[in-house]
Amino acid sequence: MAQTRTAIGLMSGTSMDGIDVALLKTDGDAIVERGPSAGFAYDARFRDRLKQGLVDAKAITQRDQRPGALPELERDLTLRHAEAVKTFLQQNNLSPADIDVIGFHGQTVLHRPDEALTVQIGDGPLLARETGIDVVYDMRANDMVHGGQGAPLIPAYHAALARGAAGLSAPVVFVNIGGISNLTFIGAGETLVAYDSGPGNTLIDQWVEAHAGIPFDQGGMVASEGTVLPDLAERYLANPFFTAKQRRSLDRNDFVPPAGSDAGLADGARTLAHVTAAAILKSAGHLPQRPSTYIVCGGGRLNPVIMRDLAALAEAEGATVLPAEDAGFNGDSMEAEAWAYLAVRSLQGLPLTYPGTTGVRRPITGGKQAARPLRGEARNSV
Template sequence: MGKTVTAIGLMSGTSMDGIDVALLRTDGETIVDRGPSAGYTYDPAFRARLKTGLDDARSIVKREERPGTLADLEHELTLRHADAVRGFLHKNNILSESVDVVGFHGQTVLHRPDEALTVQLGDGDLLAQETGIDVVYDMRANDIAHGGQGAPLIPAYHAALAHELSKNGEIVAPAVFVNIGGISNLTFIGWRDEIVAYDSGPGNTLIDQWVEAHAGIPFDQGGMIASEGSVMRELAESYLSHPFFSAEKRRSLDRNDFAPPSGEAASLEDGARTLAHVTAAAIIRSAQHLPARPETYIVCGGGRLNPVIMRDLHMLAEAEGARVVAAEALRLNGDSMEAEAWAYLAVRSRCGLPLTYPGTTGVSRPVSGGRLARKPSRAESA
């Protein structure tokens, strides 16, 4: 068992809505003492710049390239993360000197694992300089280099949480953590702590793109738009019959792998309702590739706040003999879990412990990863 340290995790996900920050005390193994967390929302102008960055990123061939707006965008993104860290520390009366490491995810702008290519914007050296804290970043690259999909990385943290919940009798194995972010992913924890994980399909990204295009708002808050619509079965099945769901090999997804419907395909309400159903049904359909039928689904990520998605997920899981619980029902934080995971993974990286496994990303063997950016020495910062 390693030394327990204090880590901060930073996550800016595929929904591109802002930065989640969370603090952990952990040894990177079995000790997980969760601290405060916070979210810092991007303004609409910066979100628009991030979307432009996705277009610029399509021309990347080597992951170090930063064509078009990407170099400037990476610089500003990193400074915004530094501001988030400083604001978080100030709000919680925490000295930067008391934090051992920051786990910095950055912003994914391109993810093509079949081409051994994944690009997360984020300058670890600049963040270490700005915050005065060591930074572990670029945590997906080593997995890709060893034949993995580069995602999902959160399962190692899910396993630590599941171990504690099982020990306390709060969940029954096999259990599945479901993260409904822009893309949804599953982490299966079996009877003997077996871990299997993979992306399960579109999460919020299709709904977000649909309502932004047709209503000019970034997301369907509380599922209010979807609640006024009806499921268009033919449209739903056009998504659920995608080869992704039936393929023997699980692969990770980019937000561009599934596109929203054309404008004339549905009304605003019916489109949102149908896509909410697709989000829930994709989870259950992808769960058919798990080693055993889950007893419990633990739901985290922004999608758990959409009651329409959750109702469909409850109904579909119940038909399979499983129960669905939101993370908060188990005293977990469904908003900050990914940020917590990045703090946990940063500590594992510093200890040389595996971040990914053959059962989680398809990597050839368990591998560690991440690059370490050292904080400036006192002489440098004087």
């Protein structure tokens, strides 16, 4: 019987808005006991440094390269994750000795699946030293070594959640609307199919920041004042990504504003909210069959404009859209929970990815391990 471990998952996603932390007790298989979670926002200056990191990362041709300011950014990012863990433990009356492992995603600064190149900055050994907890990190790379796209990795956890949920009948689709949106299809017999479905919050975030100097459209307030511009929406949705036979993993820069767009702030945000919803349904056309239920997690579910459009489009196809909470899950912490779950799977040599999720040649495990300091050993704090 697999050992049940207490794990913490850390996620800093493509929206680059902060660190999600979640605790999970799991055997990396059937046992999933969700614990507390928390979010720690990045300040505006650090978000600007992360954006510059995306620019610096364009020069990378090998995974271990760190051009420009990336070495310092990687160190500071890791230390911010360490502080988040320490604060989370204090808030929940826990100590490092109570935690068996941390699943550390890091920050994706480059993702080029067609070149088998993905880079998540984050120093696993430094995090282990700073927290005093074993760390599993760099979980995407081995998938690419074996022919996969390196994403999405969360489907294994979605399958575990669906397995333990009452009242869900196959087929069901989990929709994660982060910076990029992705789908996990769970069919009869736990058939898993997963892929990125298109832009999530990234385009809206970029639009409102460029036009209003705000980092994101909180609660869809800007979009709610605008009107969908059909021609502009169709130009986004005409991207060859949606009709290509092979599903591919996306980088946050794969969708750019069409040339010649002169939309105003509100109309642009409203149009991009519609594009986010329509992209999900358009990409769902590549699934083995249309689902009866869409369960939505990630920050995008908090934008009521996106959710209304998604619900209307799904209803037209006879499907229901549920926020994760209505299905008994936590839509804010699900990705962080997944990284805790995947860390335990990694320790046990279980697959993280499958041919149906990333296109990998066979089910494959992944991740690197960094051990906590031995008792009495100096932490070498920096």
